[in-house]
Amino acid sequence: MLRQAGKSPDDGLVQGAWRGESPDAAPARGVVAASAGNHGLAVAFHAERLGIPAVIVMPEWAPLIKVASARRHGAEIVLAGADFDEACEHAIRLGDERGLTFVHPFDDPRVIAGQGTLGLELLEQRPDVDAVIVPVGGGGLIAGIAVAIKARRPAVKIVGVQSEKLPAMVKSVAAGRRTRAAAAATIADGIAVREVGAHAFAIAREMVHEIVTVAEEELANAVLRLLEIEKTVVEGAGAAPLAALLHRPLGLRGATVVLVLSGGNIDVTMVSRIIERGLVQDDRLVRLGVILRDRPGALAGVAALVAEERANIVQIEHDRAFSHWVAIGETEVELTLETSGRPQIERLKSRLESAGYRVEERRP
């Protein structure tokens, strides 16, 4: 994302707004950056390459993979703040105290210009593109892409996507001025930013066709689809464009659409949780409460029926004391099953019921 940061930006792409700024001439004491996403990794990578000390401030809940990757590039990692905005304040203070140059992840024309190179590469690779869908956190990425693409192909639609938990750009565009979103958690940690950048806002207002929000379940579903169909690991923020394409009426049927999958730094524990939630949504993982008479052999009967229907038992829990619908002399087992879909679940439930068991499907 920082491919052009520090270089003189290409005048052909750069708006008057940031002409006056010159690249920093003396970064020798080091740089400091705050990051919710992959900016921290980019700064760590390039600082190592250039032999400059780097301090990266990440929110306390930052994915371990982002922390570990930045550390691998020799950066000093500071975990501070409950969210990106707090981490950013901390980074600015730290920069002042230690005399480090602060590299903003999105509200810096040079960073935006660097991110714009993605738009140029995209046009080279797909000159026939009709629309580009881009994740939006602080807005730097979409601003850079919009400036680059609109300069060359004004007809291309630029669409932004935010998590509905943190719709800072949507609120700002609606209000006509930058508006902070309330603090919230989202699986799209890379775009979990409460206030968009001033430069990004000015560009987005003018050049972005539409900004939509997507729900957490839609983000999780998009991560799962990318794993299953594209065989690609994409983080929540990076999957936002696919979530929007699948779940929002964007009027792009038949169009050549480019989705910017902006990162793959997702903790595998999160991948594992997303898979499980996705399987439940898809009826491929189901939890059934089954009431048995509390005597030897009752469970064996249930297990046999499950086996005949070729569902796979993942977990069994047995709860006599706390089940709310069990009479004395009955017992409840809770079966977690891998299934092939809704038809198999319904067949299994009706077979269990025909065999005299009471069955209740549990919803998460």
Added chain:
Amino acid sequence: MLRQAGKSPDDGLVQGAWRGESPDAAPARGVVAASAGNHGLAVAFHAERLGIPAVIVMPEWAPLIKVASARRHGAEIVLAGADFDEACEHAIRLGDERGLTFVHPFDDPRVIAGQGTLGLELLEQRPDVDAVIVPVGGGGLIAGIAVAIKARRPAVKIVGVQSEKLPAMVKSVAAGRRTRAAAAATIADGIAVREVGAHAFAIAREMVHEIVTVAEEELANAVLRLLEIEKTVVEGAGAAPLAALLHRPLGLRGATVVLVLSGGNIDVTMVSRIIERGLVQDDRLVRLGVILRDRPGALAGVAALVAEERANIVQIEHDRAFSHWVAIGETEVELTLETSGRPQIERLKSRLESAGYRVEERRP
């Protein structure tokens, strides 16, 4: 994998052994194939493209994703047999009964020639390759790659990898004749084959430099590394080359090595399980049994210590009746925690012990 099946094989590559065979002239009644791996998908795909009916026989435990993908291409799917070898016998019988042309997944010179095109592409893309590591089930893929590469660049080392659960090629090469492996389950379902092909064996004996086996944990670990570092979903069989490179002394230090990642059709439920096993191996998921005095506030004390050490509680189980090391008046909780690694686990254990709790780490 079937890119050249049905075409006349390139004479420059083909050994005398299969000169006599001619492409089948009349597949109009349809084809039948047995597959543990991606052969079934390839046959279904090309049958659909050519407008030929296809029946694919897969073992009963075949990954759902392979079943569903083959079905999506319009093939009739038959689940039969406890393993590939049984499915294959079933497919041959079915072909006889219905007059369908049987397309063998590996023991057919035309299929081997088609798989050899992978070797040609590989040489085009990396003319500097020193060694190629290839998963081995029935042996067709490595035979095709070996014939193609050795014809052009005899110095390139061809290395094969099998699951240690099903080392049919290793045993056959050692015995000097084809030798069946015992039936076994492996996460590398795509190479779960008990007997290698006659053609493949003849070629492998002559052209393959070395064949190694890898353990199930090593396969799981390789799948996890590919997810985390390469952001790529690879099935167990496809991850075997990386497992061999990481865990076996292949004498390839400094060499340019190509790993053939031969498939990504792994059920996401399996991905989720592999992630969890991998996390336990890496000390990033740990289960601790902790003995508390059975009184209010005891659990809160444990939870506070865990929180101070910044470990994340994933699951808590409480077991008074069945714990083997608990006295009357004590209670045991079992905590499953996400951790950053061994140092954090040891710190947490020693803090809990200093605070007067007994702690036992559970191994899977």
